[in-house]
Amino acid sequence: xxxxxxxxxxxxxxxxxxxxxxxxxxxxxxxxxxxxxxxxxxxxxxxxxxxxxxxxxxxxxxxxxxxxxxxxxxxxxxxxxxxxxxxxxxxxxxxxxxxxxxxxxxxxxxxxxxxxxxxxxxxxxxxxxxxxxxxxxxxxxxxxxxxxxxxxxxxxxxxxxxxxxxxxxxxxxxxxxxxxxxxxxxxxxxxxxxxxxxxxxxxxxxxxxxxxxxxxxxxxxxxxxxxxxxxxxxxxxxxxxxxxxxxxxxxxxxxxxxxxxxxxxxxxxxxxxx
Amino acid sequence: xxxxxxxxxxxxxxxxxxxxxxxxxxxxxxxxxxxxxxxxxxxxxxxxxxxxxxxxxxxxxxxxxxxxxxxxxxxxxxxxxxxxxxxxxxxxxxxxxxxxxxxxxxxxxxxxxxxxxxxxxxxxxxxxxxxxxxxxxxxxxxxxxxxxxxxxxxxxxxxxxxxxxxxxxxxxxxxxxxxxxxxxxxxxxxxxxxxxxxxxxxxxxxxxxxxxxxxxxxxxxxxxxxxxxxxxxxxxxxxxxxxxxxxxxxxxxxxxxxx
Numbered sequence: 210x211x212x213x214x215x216x217x218x219x220x221x222x223x224x225x226x227x228x229x230x231x232x233x234x235x236x237x238x239x240x241x242x243x244x245x246x247x248x249x250x251x252x253x254x255x256x257x258x259x260x261x262x263x264x265x266x267x268x269x270x271x272x273x274x275x276x277x278x279x280x281x282x283x284x285x286x287x288x289x290x291x292x293x294x295x296x297x298x299x300x301x302x303x304x305x306x307x308x309x310x311x312x313x314x315x316x317x318x319x320x321x322x323x324x325x326x327x328x329x330x331x332x333x334x335x336x337x338x339x340x341x342x343x344x345x346x347x348x349x350x351x352x353x354x355x356x357x358x359x360x361x362x363x364x365x366x367x368x369x370x371x372x373x374x375x376x377x378x379x380x381x382x383x384x385x386x387x388x389x390x391x392x393x394x395x396x397x398x399x400x401x402x403x404x405x406x407x408x409x410x411x412x413x414x415x416x417x418x419x420x421x422x423x424x425x426x427x428x429x430x431x432x433x434x435x436x437x438x439x440x441x442x443x444x445x446x447x448x449x450x451x452x453x454x455x456x457x458x459x460x461x462x463x464x465x466x467x468x469x470x471x472x473x474x475x476x477x478x479x480x481x482x483x
Numbered sequence: 484x485x486x487x488x489x490x491x492x493x494x495x496x497x498x499x500x501x502x503x504x505x506x507x508x509x510x511x512x513x514x515x516x517x518x519x520x521x522x523x524x525x526x527x528x529x530x531x532x533x534x535x536x537x538x539x540x541x542x543x544x545x546x547x548x549x550x551x552x553x554x555x556x557x558x559x560x561x562x563x564x565x566x567x568x569x570x571x572x573x574x575x576x577x578x579x580x581x582x583x584x585x586x587x588x589x590x591x592x593x594x595x596x597x598x599x600x601x602x603x604x605x606x607x608x609x610x611x612x613x614x615x616x617x618x619x620x621x622x623x624x625x626x627x628x629x630x631x632x633x634x635x636x637x638x639x640x641x642x643x644x645x646x647x648x649x650x651x652x653x654x655x656x657x658x659x660x661x662x663x664x665x666x667x668x669x670x671x672x673x674x675x676x677x678x679x680x681x682x683x684x685x686x687x688x689x690x691x692x693x694x695x696x697x698x699x700x701x702x703x704x705x706x707x708x709x710x711x712x713x714x715x716x717x718x719x720x721x722x723x724x725x726x727x728x729x730x731x732x733x734x735x736x737x738x739x740x741x742x
Contacts, residue, residue, distance in 0.1 A: 333646075355664075359645050359663070359664050359665055360645075362644050362645040362646075362663045362664070362665070362666075363644060363645040363646040363665065366644025366645060366646055366647045366663075366666075367646075369641070369644070370647075408679075409661070409663065409664075409679075409681070411642050411660065411661065
């Protein structure tokens with residue numbers, strides 16, 4: 210039974226595309242067949258993060274408009290056999306997407322893949338609403354800052370009202386992925402704490418990805434961090450999140466311990482300097 | 484929508500009496516007006532409307548009615564305006580105003596005294612027949628909670644998210660969960676929030692000054708009861724995060740903590 214998962218946030222720049230790529234790769238590494246669908250028509254990025262920008266021939270809009278067949282547009286990842294990409298068009302805009310067309314493509318993808326991961330554009334307009342329209346599962350990517358949290362809250366409201374599932378009276382499975390978290394800054398009160406974000410959004414936590422240069426390096430190299438640097442804390446956080454998506458019970462204790470360690474290290478350094 | 488009521492005073496003949504005259508007090512009042520938008524074919528529309536009217540005659544009694552003439556005007560032109568208003572008047576409805584036409588289009592007709600520029604916003608209304616397609620049931624926000632027929636209170640069993648607007652003019656609203664920053668709850672009666680109030684809550688659209696707002700944790704942007712309102716910077720930081728009730732007290736808004 211395949212699952213349609215939207216990765217969304219409302220606000221831009223919080224890490225939707227990075228998280229889509231990393232979660233997709235982590236799921237594929239665990240043997241799932243995964244397709245990443247870039248819904249950011251006009252501002253596509255997922256192909257770059259996946260290192261596939263030179264292999265794009267056809268895209269989502271071509272498939273929706275019938276100019277290409279789905280297998281022609283799908284790009285199979287060179288590192289992971291079970292991971293594919295359906296890129297967005299860079300030369301079109303979101304009006305090229307239709308609800309009916311997106312539904313048709315997603316139905317076709319469901320026949321081929323276990324996970325259809327829809328990388329949503331920022332905002333609450335057509336691109337974002339169509340990316341979430343057919344989702345069974347939603348990953349809400351949030352940074353620990355007030356603007357991101359409020360935008361995520363808005364998106365959660367839309368997930369509960371504007372998706373197919375919500376309209377037919379079912380509930381959509383929502384998960385919170387907290388990214389760019391800096392334990393040291395949170396401890397100093399410069400950043401919202403995990404508990405505060407969870408209290409406001411009232412959505413179960415899928416994972417905490419600590420702010421790290423590994424993520425940026427991986428993106429620039431055209432590889433998800435789970436492939437580029439599997440030992441990094443960020444990669445580990447995505448792997449844990451993917452395991453939770455697969456229903457495994459992965460405790461959160463480890464990242465908390467690491468945060469404390471980092472904080473006390475920092476504190477220790479300061480004490481030594483003084 | 485607001486209908487200002489002037490308490491009239493008797494006129495005195497002598498200008499010297501001016502200091503003896505009573506003060507004229509102006510009071511604001513919110514009443515719920517029903518908006519009707521008859522459309523062509525008129526015979527069908529009025530047949531359907533008469534059926535509703537007969538099913539629940541009390542529903543329209545003493546309710547101010549606003550006629551939305553946009554459909555009639557666009558489909559039948561100028562002469563349809565008089566036809567619609569005459570036909571509505573035959574049914575003993577309390578017309579207070581019209582929408583979608585200019586005052587000059589009513590000039591010279593028996594209807595020229597009707598208000599053409601009523602301010603107000605659409606709220607949910609239960610129609611006597613629970614007809615989901617009824618045109619009189621419009622929401623200020625498509626995400627707002629629908630009100631089921633016959634209810635006098637609305638229970639919302641999940642958080643009210645940023646950007647959502649819950650408008651329930653018929654009575655009390657209870658939210659089991661939080662009301663987020665950027666969300667709003669408007670109720671005809673009182674508002675009960677079993678969670679944090681971080682957005683806006685406005686109570687007493689219909690009940691007036693007797694309505695109250697209760698919340699487990701006050702982090703609101705704005706609270707209001709019966710036309711009085713206050714923003715977060717106008718209450719003490721000491722109330723922040725506490726369980727609070729908001730009420731009208733001798734013409735001003737009072738916030739007090741429970742604990």
